[in-house]
Amino acid sequence: MSTADESQSAAWMTVAEAYQEAWKRDHDLAMGCRDCEELVATGLHVYGLLEECKARWCEQVFRGAISFSENRDKAFRRAHQLWVMTTQAILQEVVDDIERQFDEVKGATELRRLLPIMEAALRDWQPPRLSLAVGLRDQQLTEEGAAALDRIITSTAPLPYIPQKQPVRELSADEFKRRLKR
Numbered sequence: 001m002s003t004a005d006e007s008q009s010a011a012w013m014t015v016a017e018a019y020q021e022a023w024k025r026d027h028d029l030a031m032g033c034r035d036c037e038e039l040v041a042t043g044l045h046v047y048g049l050l051e052e053c054k055a056r057w058c059e060q061v062f063r064g065a066i067s068f069s070e071n072r073d074k075a076f077r078r079a080h081q082l083w084v085m086t087t088q089a090i091l092q093e094v095v096d097d098i099e100r101q102f103d104e105v106k107g108a109t110e111l112r113r114l115l116p117i118m119e120a121a122l123r124d125w126q127p128p129r130l131s132l133a134v135g136l137r138d139q140q141l142t143e144e145g146a147a148a149l150d151r152i153i154t155s156t157a158p159l160p161y162i163p164q165k166q167p168v169r170e171l172s173a174d175e176f177k178r179r180l181k182r
Contacts, residue, residue, distance in 0.1 A: 036098045040107040043087055047114050050079055061128035064137040073127045080122055087115050 054076050060066045095108045131137055141149065171179070 036094050037106045040105055040111050043111050044107055058128035062131050064130055084118050
């Protein structure tokens with residue numbers, strides 16, 4: 001092979017390699033965007049799980065189905081704090097970079113909307129409490145209690161007679177004032 005052929009072959013290889021590198025770089029960027037969108041979707045899913053689990057726990061404590069636990073409260077609070085820290089890092093270090101190269105990362109707007117909501121929830125954190133209204137608590141009757149309730153419900157004792165009162169006669173304002181003066 002002549003020197004000219006070798007130079008031309010080397011040039012073709014250089015062009016082909018540049019083409020391959022351009023494709024690989026664009027492909028890697030596109031895959032990075034896809035990975036970022038999956039990360040954001042995971043963050044949104046975890047937010048929903050945390051909120052659902054906390055709401056269920058608060059409802060159970062409120063109704064007296066389970067007792068309040070300081071350890072569980074700390075664990076829920078820590079999980080929420082971890083979500084906030086992770087979300088802040090993802091938005092600042094990953095999503096912002098991807099959005100500079102592409103228009104928008106799917107779900108990022110929603111993640112940004114939820115972040116201050118979770119931060120406020122942490123700032124205003126209130127542990128759940130047992131309902132003061134006994135009627136709102138979960139109640140379980142013993143067999144004796146259920147039997148006593150059945151007896152009350154099915155008792156056929158007559159109600160006492162309550163005579164009907166005469167309807168109240170309407171008075172004009174003047175008549176009312178006149179009677180007050182007496």
